[in-house]
Amino acid sequence: MHARLHRLAQLACVPFALALAAAPAHATNLVDNPGFESPALGGVVARYTCNCVPSGFGWTVGGAGVDLIRLYWAPHEGSQSLDMNQDIQTAGTPPGAVSQVIATTPGTTYTIGFWMAANPDHSRAPDDGPPIKTMDVSFGPTTHSYTFDVTGRTLAEPGWTYHEFDAVATAATTTLSFVSTFTGYAGAAIDDVSVTASAVTPVRPGTWGRIKQLYR
Numbered sequence: 001m002h003a004r005l006h007r008l009a010q011l012a013c014v015p016f017a018l019a020l021a022a023a024p025a026h027a028t029n030l031v032d033n034p035g036f037e038s039p040a041l042g043g044v045v046a047r048y049t050c051n052c053v054p055s056g057f058g059w060t061v062g063g064a065g066v067d068l069i070r071l072y073w074a075p076h077e078g079s080q081s082l083d084m085n086q087d088i089q090t091a092g093t094p095p096g097a098v099s100q101v102i103a104t105t106p107g108t109t110y111t112i113g114f115w116m117a118a119n120p121d122h123s124r125a126p127d128d129g130p131p132i133k134t135m136d137v138s139f140g141p142t143t144h145s146y147t148f149d150v151t152g153r154t155l156a157e158p159g160w161t162y163h164e165f166d167a168v169a170t171a172a173t174t175t176l177s178f179v180s181t182f183t184g185y186a187g188a189a190i191d192d193v194s195v196t197a198s199a200v201t202p203v204r205p206g207t208w209g210r211i212k213q214l215y216r
């Protein structure tokens, strides 16, 4: 191609390239099965007790286990959400946990978001546990504690509440974990978890400087 034609062809691409550079970074959710919709249950509950990743679940179950709940109470989205304490049908249900390892870039800030409510069932008090449900959420070495008051909440209106925090990754992988911190069969509930890398401020070279550079 003639040099001048080649430069014109390059120039024609400038607006498109600038548009790409100026576009905000898409906030990709790095969490596997973030809304607990997998596996889709045929019944109301799946009780996970293994210290493993149940088939299709994407999260490692820890502690005394958790209950995957389908439409017993209204989820925040979709049809399913997670009860952080498994209902073992007897008194003194110990707390459960879930975690997953996420690929991260050291030095990058991530925003960890989730919706929190609680199992509002109160039919076997006091085995349901305290009205204030507590949970720790960790991203690597960063941990925050959260509470949810289930008083007055119902199956139809669990009172889903959004929380988020920022944390800087220190390694190529970072463990995201949700850990219940109380005893009782009615645990904190979570849905719609997200981990997103902070948007990088795009570099926008001056249009005229870019054009002059092409014609040097």
Ligand SMILES: [Ca+2]
Binding pocket: 035, 036, 037, 075, 076, 077, 078, 079, 080, 081, 191, 192
């Ligand atoms: Ca869901």
